[in-house]
Structures are given as C-alpha cells and as structure tokens.
Amino acid sequence: MTDDLAPVTAEALRERMRSAPVLAGPLPAFDPAAAGPEPGPLFARWLAYALDDGVPEPHAMTLSTAGADGRPSARVLMLRGVDLGLPAFHFASDAASRKGRDLADRPYAALSWYWPRHGRQIRVTGPVEALDRSAARQDFLGRREVSRVAGFTGVTSAPLESRRAYEEARREAAEHVAAHPDDVPRGHTVYRLVADEAEFWQAAPAQDHVRLLYTRDPAAPGGWTRGLLWP
Numbered sequence: 001m002t003d004d005l006a007p008v009t010a011e012a013l014r015e016r017m018r019s020a021p022v023l024a025g026p027l028p029a030f031d032p033a034a035a036g037p038e039p040g041p042l043f044a045r046w047l048a049y050a051l052d053d054g055v056p057e058p059h060a061m062t063l064s065t066a067g068a069d070g071r072p073s074a075r076v077l078m079l080r081g082v083d084l085g086l087p088a089f090h091f092a093s094d095a096a097s098r099k100g101r102d103l104a105d106r107p108y109a110a111l112s113w114y115w116p117r118h119g120r121q122i123r124v125t126g127p128v129e130a131l132d133r134s135a136a137r138q139d140f141l142g143r144r145e146v147s148r149v150a151g152f153t154g155v156t157s158a159p160l161e162s163r164r165a166y167e168e169a170r171r172e173a174a175e176h177v178a179a180h181p182d183d184v185p186r187g188h189t190v191y192r193l194v195a196d197e198a199e200f201w202q203a204a205p206a207q208d209h210v211r212l213l214y215t216r217d218p219a220a221p222g223g224w225t226r227g228l229l230w231p
C-alpha cells in the first residue's frame with residue numbers, strides 16, 4: 001500500500017476520526033484491588049500479555065524529555081530491558097541526539113505505552129542516568145549488522161544537507177563496521193529511567209476507566225503508596 005497523494009480536507013479528516021472506533025474492545029478486566037504493592041510486577045504482566053496476544057510492537061514507547069529551556073519533546077523508542085524490582089526501564093540512543101542533549105541538561109523524563117487492543121496505557125516518570133560504556137558496548141554489539149551500520153551513520157538529529165550525503169555516510173559506515181566489527185560509536189548510550197511514579201490506565205465499557213497510581217514513598221511499607229485517580 002502506498003500513501004494516497006490526493007489532498008484531504010480538515011473536515012473530511014474530522015468526520016473520519018469521529019467515526020473511527022476507539023477503545024472498541026473486547027477489553028481485559030483490571031481489578032486494582034488485586035494489583036500488588038509495587039508497580040514492577042504489574043508492568044511485567046501487562047507487557048507480557050501484550051506480547052502473548054500479538055499486540056504490534058508493544059515494547060515501543062514514547063519518551064518525553066525537556067531541554068534546559070523547558071520545552072518538551074517526545075519521540076518513540078524501543079524498550080531495551082527492565083529491572084522489575086525498582087522498576088527501571090532501559091533504552092538506547094545517541095548522546096548527541098536531541099533527547100540525549102535534553103537528558104544531559106535535565107536528567108528526568110517520562111515514558112508512556114499505549115496498547116489499543118487492550119485499552120491500556122502506562123505512564124512512568126523518574127530520573128534518568130546514562131549507564132557505563134560496558135552497557136553501551138553490550139547493547140550495541142548485540143545488534144544486527146544493519147542496526148550497527150545505522151549507528152555509525154552520521155549524528156542522530158543533526159541537520160542533514162541531502163539524501164546523497166546520507167547515502168555516502170551509510171556506505172562509509174558499512175565499510176567501517178565490516179573492518180571493525182567490535183567498534184561502538186562514541187555517542188551510543190544506554191539510559192536507565194528509575195520510576196518514581198507509575199500509572200496504569202485500563203479502559204472499560206461505558207467509560208468506566210480505571211486508573212491506578214503508584215508513587216514512590218520511602219516511608220511506606222514496600223516503598224510505594226498506591227491510589228486510584230478519577231478517570
């Protein structure tokens with residue numbers, strides 16, 4: 001299928017969006033009273049269910065950051081791993097990219113997932129740290145060759161003068177990877193966001209949506225407080 005190049009009016013779009021089904025279900029049930037005292041195991045259960053049930057790319061997530069000027073910016077990334085105990089969420093990117101620069105200025109971010117088939121949204125916020133070079137090395141060298149070549153092609157988010165310049169850089173990157181298969185780009189970085197807040201949102205028929213918020217609280221038994229939010 002190719003993009004249809006015919007012009008589309010705003011009114012036509014509005015009509016089509018109005019009639020497009022949202023949270024159509026059937027939706028899984030979620031009993032917040034039965035959720036555990038910590039958010040990690042619940043995250044694992046929801047992600048595992050999305051993987052089992054064939055939700056497309058359920059490990060794709062939106063990372064939101066803000067730069068020194070406070071301007072927010074968001075983009076989709078792959079979740080590379082989770083420490084369920086904390087919980088902490090790992091992702092990888094180029095430290096010189098916009099998100100990398102944002103995180104160097106303000107090491108705090110939000111992650112969100114949306115799984116339409118299950119009517120589920122998870123939001124997590126917390127401080128972010130860059131892991132050491134050995135984590136970057138392990139992450140990068142575990143990738144397929146095409147991804148390693150991409151990692152050596154230019155600097156993510158820097159202005160690109162032409163597609164021709166890109167093709168040339170990509171050719172050089174392929175040669176570099178073939179000649180130095182153990183090399184890791186200097187900027188390749190694995191980041192870790194340690195959740196200090198995690199919200200689980202479950203859609204329900206008739207808009208009886210359920211929201212469960214975990215907030216890190218060292219004074220609470222188990223280190224977390226739990227509460228419902230109005231949907």
Ligand SMILES: Cc1cc2nc3c(=O)[nH]c(=O)nc-3n(C[C@H](O)[C@H](O)[C@H](O)COP(=O)(O)O)c2cc1C
Nearest residue numbers: 060075076077078092093094097098099100156157
């Ligand atoms: C499904 C999907 C997965 C992606 N995964 C990553 C990723 O794991 N790391 C990454 O740096 N960019 C990834 N990207 C590209 C980013 O969305 C983004 O375009 C890029 O990192 C530059 O973002 P920035 O300019 O805000 O730094 C992915 C994009 C999509 C659509």
